[in-house]
Amino acid sequence: MNEESRSAIRRDAAGIAAYAAAFGASFGAVSVASGLSVWQTMVLSLVMFSGASQFALVGVIGAGGAGLAAVPTALLLGVRNAFYGVPLTRILGRRSLTGPRRLATAHLVIDETTAMAVGREGRAAQRYAFWATGVLLFLLWNAGTLAGALGGSAIGEPETLGLDAMIPAAFLALLWPRLRTTEGRWVAAGGALVATALIPLVPAGVPVLAAAPIAVVAGLLPRRDQEAAR
Amino acid sequence: MTGVWIAVIVASVGCYALKLAGVSLPSSILERDDVQRVATLLPVAMLAGLVAVELFDSGGSLGLDLRLLAGVAAGVVALLLRQSFLVVIVVAAAVTALLRALT
Structure with a gap:
């Protein structure tokens, strides 16, 4: 570095x-x-x-x-x-x-x-x-x-x-490099969607946690494309 | 008053214990390939969920402050124009503050 x-x-x-x-x-x-x-x-x-x-x-x-x-x-x-x-x-x-x-x-x-x-x-x-x-x-x-x-x-x-706008903007900016891959974009979109859907249904804190299984599923899926590319 | 102290101490120690538990997993688990793949994607999914909650949660129900959304959208434009992190968050705050002052 x-x-x-x-x-x-x-x-x-x-x-x-x-x-x-x-x-x-x-x-x-x-x-x-x-x-x-x-x-x-x-x-x-x-x-x-x-x-x-x-x-x-x-x-x-x-x-x-x-x-x-x-x-x-x-x-x-x-x-x-x-x-x-x-x-x-x-x-x-x-x-x-x-x-x-x-x-x-x-x-x-x-x-x-x-x-x-x-x-x-x-x-x-x-x-x-x-x-x-x-x-x-x-x-x-x-x-x-x-x-x-x-x-x-x-x-x-x-x-x-406008300080409250800084929080989502900051996390988007920090995540940005990870959204360059198709997989990153899908996982981020999935996490955002699940969290949003759960906002009215579950106590505070749970929507963000509920985004975690998206990463688990995506991480465990067989990845034929990338392995073939290696 | 003591009730508040108990809540402060129990919740503070509990939150710290959660952080400590997360960095205390044995390496036999962490070195597995599938765990590593999931670990790479975990922050992407959860931080994206956090962004969504910051944008759409108005106290336990779905709600949207268009001025906030416009500010964050302006921040995304700054990102697309390859601006630095500081510029992105300042643009988002400034646009939101300006729209709130005007409306």
């Missing part, structure tokens, strides 16, 4: 971290407005460190849910990180995943780091993308959360700034 691709990865990681800071700030503000203390808000960003689960937890508590009632939704949204561990284990290799290093690595397994890593060509670039994104995002997400939790209502609505 040359310095050019390294700096390209750093630029992308900084872009993700910048929007994470803005979202972290809105999470901090929402969390305090939902009745959590600044400390509780910070424990969520530091330990849970998974945006969708965090917003879901404070959402249920803010809507008047008893504390523990908020837990299942947050966990359900966190299950997809377990799935991401499978491709990431291959990418990161044994060295990142032995002893205490595995504990630190696991903490950074989220949507953004997975998307950044799998979108790169070559193991070295993939690993660099995972670590650069994970570390920058962790720092800025927590800095943003603290600012939002302390600043509270001074932070504007993320919707006014």
